[in-house]
């Protein structure tokens with residue numbers, strides 16, 4: 621441990637996020653290795669070891685859901701560095717994340733602070749060694765091969781774990797490499813969803829103005845009143 625041992629964790633956040641930023645390799649190789657491993661083991665927002673419930677955003681980053689709730693509840697974001705505020709600015713409501721299922725947090729026998737996350741479908745530990753996805757409809761985490769194999773002719777695709785129907789827009793890569801084909805696909809996916817007026821979790825965006833062309837039912841009028 622260095623001389624900084626007494627400082628609070630906020631400082632760690634800043635240095636760690638610096639090292640990850642833009643996928644640039646930090647001059648210190650050890651730092652790079654730590655960052656690569658930590659994205660599979662630590663909450664991206666708080667850098668705390670991952671603990672259930674775990675959630676993910678449209679970029680496939682992993683978070684402790686409780687930390688996202690704290691983030692959302694903090695209106696002025698005073699407890700967060702400017703860098704964190706920039707990096708997580710797209711997370712504005714719970715609809716911007718999906719709670720993940722069918723995973724388990726495994727604690728290291730020697731050091732309980734060391735955790736890894738296991739995908740129960742196939743029993744693999746989440747890491748960069750294998751590609752993983754989750755489905756926004758059900759939150760199930762799956763090895764990528766488990767969903768790509770299902771791509772064949774069947775018009776309706778179903779989660780191999782829980783049988784929920786889904787389509788390509790419901791599939792999110794977990795921790796894709798920066799500037800990879802997968803991370804580009806995720807950006808294209810969220811652009812498409814926004815055009816379709818949908819949140820990351822598939823729920824409709826709440827529109828401020830309602831269209832006059834339809835929806836004159838008593839129910840819609842009631843909704844209109846209640847939103848004003």
Ligand SMILES: [Zn+2]
Nearest residue numbers: 758760779782
């Ligand atoms: Zn499922």
